[in-house]
Amino acid sequence: xxxxxxxxxxxxxxxxxxxALEIAQSISEGLARNVLSAKVNDQVIDATRPINENAKVQLxxxxxxxxxxxxxxxxxxxxxxxxxxxxxxxKFGIGPDIENGFYYDIDFGEYTISDSDFKKIEDxxxxxxxxxxxxxxxxxxKKDALKxxxxxxxxxxLELINELEDGxxxxxxxxxxxxxxxxxxxxxxxxxKAVKVLSLAGAYWRGNENRKQLTRLYGIxxxxxxxxxxxxxRLEEAKKRDHRKIGKELELFTFSQNVGQGLPLWLPNGxxxxxxxxxxxxxxxxxxxxLPVISPHIGNVxxxxxxxxxxxxxxxxxQPIKTPxxxxxxxxxxxxxxxxxxxxxxxxxxYKDLPLRLAEFGTVYRYEQSGELHGLTRVRxxxxxxxxxxxxxxxxxxxxKGVMAIVMKxxxxxxxxxxxxxxxxxxxxxxxxxxxxxENWDKAEQAIMxxxxxxxxxxxxxxxxxxxxxxxxxxxxxxxLGRKWQLGTIQVDYNLPExxxxxxxxxxxxxxxxxxxxxxxxxxxxxxxxxxxxxxxxKFPLWLTPEQAIILPISEKYQKYAEKVLKFLNxxxxxxxxxxxxxxxxxxxxxxxxxxxxxMLIVGEKEEESNTVSVRQQGTGDLGTxxxxxxxxxxxxxxxxxTENNN
RNA sequence: GCCAUUGUAGCUCAGGGGUAGAGCACUUCCUUGGUAAGGAAGAGGUCAUGAGUUCAAUUCUCAUCAAUGGCUCCA
Numbered sequence: 020x021x022x023x024x025x026x027x028x029x030x031x032x033x034x035x036x037x038x039a040l041e042i043a044q045s046i047s048e049g050l051a052r053n054v055l056s057a058k059v060n061d062q063v064i065d066a067t068r069p070i071n072e073n074a075k076v077q078l079x080x081x082x083x084x085x086x087x088x089x090x091x092x093x094x095x096x097x098x099x100x101x102x103x104x105x106x107x108x109x110k111f112g113i114g115p116d117i118e119n120g121f122y123y124d125i126d127f128g129e130y131t132i133s134d135s136d137f138k139k140i141e142d143x144x145x146x147x148x149x150x151x152x153x154x155x156x157x158x159x160x161k162k163d164a165l166k167x168x169x170x171x172x173x174x175x176x177l178e179l180i181n182e183l184e185d186g187x188x189x190x191x192x193x194x195x196x197x198x199x200x201x202x203x204x205x206x207x208x209x210x211x212k213a214v215k216v217l218s219l220a221g222a223y224w225r226g227n228e229n230r231k232q233l234t235r236l237y238g239i240x241x242x243x244x245x246x247x248x249x250x251x252x253r254l255e256e257a258k259k260r261d262h263r264k265i266g267k268e269l270e271l272f273t274f275s276q277n278v279g280q281g282l283p284l285w286l287p288n289g290x291x292x293x294x295x296x297x298x299x300x301x302x303x304x305x306x307x308x309x310l311p312v313i314s315p316h317i318g319n320v321x322x323x324x325x326x327x328x329x330x331x332x333x334x335x336x337x338q339p340i341k342t343p344x345x346x347x348x349x350x351x352x353x354x355x356x357x358x359x360x361x362x363x364x365x366x367x368x369x370y371k372d373l374p375l376r377l378a379e380f381g382t383v384y385r386y387e388q389s390g391e392l393h394g395l396t397r398v399r400x401x402x403x404x405x406x407x408x409x410x411x412x413x414x415x416x417x418x419x420k421g422v423m424a425i426v427m428k429x430x431x432x433x434x435x436x437x438x439x440x441x442x443x444x445x446x447x448x449x450x451x452x453x454x455x456x457x458e459n460w461d462k463a464e465q466a467i468m469x470x471x472x473x474x475x476x477x478x479x480x481x482x483x484x485x486x487x488x489x490x491x492x493x494x495x496x497x498x499x500l501g502r503k504w505q506l507g508t509i510q511v512d513y514n515l516p517e518x519x520x521x522x523x524x525x526x527x528x529x530x531x532x533x534x535x536x537x538x539x540x541x542x543x544x545x546x547x548x549x550x551x552x553x554x555x556x557x558k559f560p561l562w563l564t565p566e567q568a569i570i571l572p573i574s575e576k577y578q579k580y581a582e583k584v585l586k587f588l589n590x591x592x593x594x595x596x597x598x599x600x601x602x603x604x605x606x607x608x609x610x611x612x613x614x615x616x617x618x619m620l621i622v623g624e625k626e627e628e629s630n631t632v633s634v635r636q637q638g639t640g641d642l643g644t645x646x647x648x649x650x651x652x653x654x655x656x657x658x659x660x661x662t663e664n665n666n
Numbered sequence: 667g668c669c670a671u672u673g674u675a676g677c678u679c680a681g682g683g684g685u686a687g688a689g690c691a692c693u694u695c696c697u698u699g700g701u702a703a704g705g706a707a708g709a710g711g712u713c714a715u716g717a718g719u720u721c722a723a724u725u726c727u728c729a730u731c732a733a734u735g736g737c738u739c740c741a
Contacts, residue, residue, distance in 0.1 A: 220736030221669025
C-alpha cells in the first residue's frame with residue numbers, strides 16, 4: 020500500500036500502481052468523470068498512469084489551468100488525427116497547447132488549405148471525439164521511434180527524435196493517429212464536446228525563417244458547447260475594444276496610402292490626448308531634473324557608423340537621403356541617442372554636471388517589415404518620450420530607480436495595473452551578438468537586478484533578449500486580444516559612451532567615462548495611446564479626454580444661454596462644445612454617449628432661469644442640477660485627483 | 667519579408683459577366699423637442715490600382731498596393 024496525500028492534506032491508502040483516475044473514482048463517480056489529468060509530486064501526468072510510491076496527488080479538472088492544458092494538448096492530437104484522415108500523407112511538426120487553445124504546425128504538401136476547410140476538420144474532430152478514443156502511452160526506443168517516422172516519411176518528427184535521448188521517448192496513440200509526445204493526455208476524447216478551428220497561419224519550422232514554412236492551425240475546445248459560444252462572444256467583445264476600431268469611431272487617428280504604410284496621421288481628437296500626455300510627462304520630468312533638448316530628424320551616416328547602428332541595421336533601414344551636390348548621406352534617425360551624445364559633447368563636462376538628463380519627444384523612423392505593421396502599436400514613424408541620462412558609474416543605480424518611479428507614476432495615473440516587468444539580459448550561450456566588454460555587461464546586468472529586487476515588483480528575467488548594446492528592463496502590457504506590447508523601457512548602456520568617447524572631468528581632475536541610461540516611460544506615444552484606448556475602450560480619464568463636456572440645448576431658444584455656459588466653461592479651462600443641431604434631446608444624448616463624452620450638460624428653460632446646468636454623466640446617467648461654478652469645481656476636483664497622485 | 671484571407675459610398679456591409687444597392691453619417695426642408703435614434707427630400711462610388719481573357723469585366727485570371735490573423739523581425 021502507498022500513501023496518497025490530497026491537496027486538502029488528507030492521506031489515503033491505495034494499492035501500489037493505483038491511477039489518479041482510480042483515486043477519483045474512490046472519491047466520487049462525478050469527480051472521476053471530470054478528471055483530465057493529475058499532478059503527482061508537482062509533475063503533471065496522465066490520469067491513467069500508475070503511481071508506485073507515496074505521493075502528493077492533485078486531480079486536475081477543467082477548473083485548473085493545467086487541466087485545460089491537458090485537454091487542449093489532447094485536442095491538438097485530435098485535430099492532427101482529423102487532418103491526417105482528411106488529407107492523407109500530410110506531415111506534422113509540433114502541436115502544443117497555448118494560453119487559449121492549441122495549434123498544430125502541419126506540412127500540407129500538395130494540399131492547399133484555407134479557412135473554408137475548417138468546418139470539415141471540426142466535424143471530423145467531433146466525430147472522433149464521440150468515439151471516446153483513448154490516449155495510449157507507449158515508451159519506445161529511439162531506434163523504433165526513428166523507424167516508425169522514417170516509414171511514415173515525416174522528416175519533422177525524425178528531426179525531433181534525433182535530438183532526444185534513448186529511453187525518454189514516448190508515443191501516444193489515439194484512434195489511428197500516433198504521435199511523438201511527452202504527454203500528458205486525457206484518458207479519452209470524451210470530454211471534448213465543442214471544437215473550433217480558429218485560424219490558420221504560416222509558421223516557420225522551428226521558428227527559423229530560413230527553413231520551410233508550415234501551416235499552423237489554431238484551435239480551441241471546450242467540455243460544453245455553451246462555453247465555446249461564450250468564448251466566441253468574449254472574442255467579439257474584445258474586438259470592439261480594438262484601438263483601430265475605436266480610433267476610427269472617435270476620430271483619433273488615420274492612415275493614408277498616399278502618406279505610406281505604417282505612418283499614422285493624428286487627427287485633432289487624438290492629438291489632444293497625445294498633447295495632454297506629453298504635458299503631463301514634461302512636468303514630471305521637469306520636477307525630476309530633466310533638461311529639454313531638440314534634435315533634427317536626420318543624421319549624417321557617420322553618426323551611425325560611430326554609434327555602431329550602421330553595421331547592425333544599415334541595410335535594414337530606410338536607405339540614406341543624399342545631398343544633390345556633395346553626395347553626403349543622411350539617415351532618417353531611427354533613435355535619438357547618437358544626437359544626444361553629440362549634445363553631451365558640445366562642451367566640457369564636469370562631474371558636478373552629472374547626472375545630466377537630456378529629454379526629447381523625438382520622432383524616429385524605422386523600416387519595419389510590412390507584415391509586422393499593426394495599427395498604432397507597430398508603425399514606421401513614431402515619437403519616443405526619450406531621454407538619456409549621463410552619469411557616473413556610482414549614480415547608475417539611483418538614476419535607474421528614479422526612472423522606475425516615473426514609470427510607476429504614469430502607470431498609476433492611468434490605472435495600468437496589469438503589466439509585466441521584464442528584465443532582458445544577454446544570451447548566456449552566444450555573446451557574439453553584442454557589442455561591448457564582458458566586464459561592462461556584467462556591471463550593467465548586476466545594477467538592474469539589484470534595483471529590480473529593491474523595487475519589490477514581480478519581474479521576469481529573459482536571457483538573450485537584451486538590446487545589442489546593453490541589458491534592459493521593459494514594461495509590457497497586454498492589448499484587448501491578449502497580445503503583449505512593450506511600453507516603457509529602461510536600458511543601461513556602457514557602449515555608446517565608449518563609441519562616442521564621452522568624458523567628464525572627475526574631482527581628481529582626471530578624465531572619466533560616463534554611463535548612459537536610455538529610457539522612455541511611455542515607450543512610444545503611438546503605442547501607448549493604442550494601449551490606453553484598448554484599456555479604456557475609448558473612455559479616457561477626464562484629464563485626457565478631448566472633449567470633457569458637451570452642452571445640449573433643449574431647443575434653439577436656449578442657444579444663447581448655451582453659449583453663455585460654453586464661455587464660462589472655456590474660461591474655466593474646461594474643454595467643451597455645444598451640440599446645436601436641430602435634433603431632439605434624446606438624440607443628442609445618444610450621440611454624446613457614443614462619443615464617450617464624460618459630461619452632458621442639458622440646458623432649457625429651468626436652467627436658464629436659475630443659471631444652472633442639468634448634468635448627465637456618460638455611462639452613469641442624470642446627476643441632477645448644478646450651479647455653473649459647482650460643475651466647474653466638480654471637473655477640477657476630478658482632474659486634480661488624477662493628477663495629484665502623479666505629482 | 668513569408669503563409670492565409672480581404673479590398674464595393676465617409677462608416678458597417680449586401681450583390682454579382684450586360685457599367686451598382688441598404689442602413690447609418692452628410693446636405694436641405696419640416697419639426698422646437700427634457701435624459702440613448704422625430705419626419706421628408708437630396709447628394710455621394712472609374713466597385714483599391716494596372717494588365718489580360720471576353721462582343722462586354724466591378725464580377726473571371728495574373729500582377730501591384732493596402733488591410734486583417736499569424737510566423738520571422740523589432741536599435
